[in-house]
Amino acid sequence: MTTAAILKHCYDITESYLKIDDRVTNNSTISIIKETQDLLISTKxxxxxxxxxxxNPIKDNISISYNGGKDCQVLLIIYLACLYEYFYMAALNFNNLKLDTMNTFNNMNTTVKFALKAVYLRQENTFQIINEFIEESSKKYGLSLYKSNIGSMENSLKEYMIHEKWDCNYNTKQKAGIIIGIRRSDPYALNLKYIQQTDKNWPQFMRLQPLLDWKLRNVWSFLIYSNEPICKLYELGFTSLGGVNNTVRNLYLKKTKCNQNGDKCKDGTSTSSHLWNHFQWEFQHRFGSHNKDDHSEDMTIEDNSIDHEYLCNDTESYYPGWFLIDDEKERAGRTKRK
Ligand code: ATP
Incomplete structure (x- = not known):
């Protein structure tokens, strides 16, 4: 795919999501979708x-921090969609062309060089599945991905800024910006702003954080609807991705007698302690596919020798990551492996 085609694809996903309307009859589904539509509009x-x-990429002063996780994938799709909208619409205004003249962007794309910069801060002992997903997806989205040496976040960021020849001093007027898929429910993120400078003792750049207000349910609704491949660990019961030494499947997703049907509990008790798939509508109406069955539980997982030892130690079954929509429990799997 050309850069223009990737951007257009992401733009089409976001437009399509925004057009989901009241045909959805289930009240809980429509309220999540409406809430996500509002968030999508404000993020855009x-x-x-x-x-x-x-x-922007033309000014060569922006990058996205990308580790293959669900939050930065959602933000990446929206970022690419907005690049399309911003540059395509600008070309339309300038040339006064009609909306359906798709050649505008394609022509523009040959004269303007986009380098969709992205950075992955490598960590020790990462899951091979994640590494592979980062490779595949960054190729797919046309990212020029810099992979740092393994080290602390500060050192890796410094290394990256030196690589980009970005000035990280206080006095620079136009600081580089890095897009980060952080949300308020993440640690220390409650009071962050959409755009803010890094703390004093960190390499100096502007943190661009337009996903702050999204909740877990919004991330899953949009990502599942997008029909984009996601990191396979989520299908196995992981809800947040770290390294092999500090990430396990989320215990709240363990199948028990009571929640084994994977459906809403019918016994009249509160559903808060029972797991079910809130995103059946999104699965059945995924972007670009119509009336497909719900494959949310039967996606196949490729064998992977390096992760095998870690993944096969868990003999119990787990529901996929998207069965959990309680933000407070999202990081329950980010602990020390016992
Ligand atoms: P998940 O919570 O499911 O792992 P995620 O990785 O996208 O999804 P967080 O782990 O909460 O989200 O991290 C927040 C954001 O910080 C990411 O979206 C990404 O932009 C950035 N980030 C975190 N770790 C890295 C890393 N190792 N390299 C590059 N960016 C990172």
């Missing part, structure tokens, strides 16, 4: 009005 506005006029 942050990109279009507050980020891209100052930081």
């Amino acid at each position: 506005q942050i990109f279009l009005n507050e980020i891209l006029p100052y930081w």
Whole structure:
């Protein structure tokens, strides 16, 4: 795919999601979708009005921090969609062309060199499945991905900024910006702003964080609907991705007698302690596919020798990551392996 085609594809996903309407009859589904649509609109506005006029690939001063996780994948799709909208619409205004003249962007793409910069801060002992997903997906999305040496976040970021020849001093007027898929429910993230400078003792750049207000349920609704391949660990019961030494499947997703049907509990008790798939509608209406069955539980997992030892130690079955929509329990799998 050309860069233009990738951007257009992501733009089409976001537009399609925004057009999901009241045909959805299930109240809980429609309320998640409506909430996510509002968040999608405001995230797009942050990109279009507050980020891209100052930081963009043409100015060579923006990058996305990408580790293959669900949050940065959602943000990446929206970022690419906004690049399409921002540059395509700008070309339309300038040339006064009609909306359906798709050649505009394609022509523009041959004269403007986009380098979709991305950075992966390598950590020790990562799952091979994650590494492979990062490789495949960054190729697919046309990212020029810099993989740092293994080290602390600070050192890796410094290394990256030196690599990009970005000035990280306080006095620089136009600091580089790095897009980060952090959400308020992440550790120390409650009071963050959409755009803010890094703390004093860190390499100096602007943190661009337009996904802050999204909840777990919004991330899953959009990502499942997008029909994009996601990191396979989520299908195995992981809800947040770290290294092999500090990440296990989420215990709240363990199948028990009570929740084994994977459906809403019918005994009249509260559903909060029971797991079910809130995103059946999104699965059945995934972008680009119509009326497909719900494959949310039967996706096949490729064998992977390096991860095998870790993944096969767990003999119990787990529901996929998207069965959990309680933000407070999302990181329950990010602990020391016993
Ligand atoms: P998940 O929570 O499922 O792992 P995620 O990795 O996208 O999804 P977090 O782990 O909460 O989300 O991390 C927040 C954001 O910080 C990521 O979306 C990404 O932008 C950035 N980030 C975290 N770790 C790395 C890393 N090793 N390299 C590059 N960016 C990272």
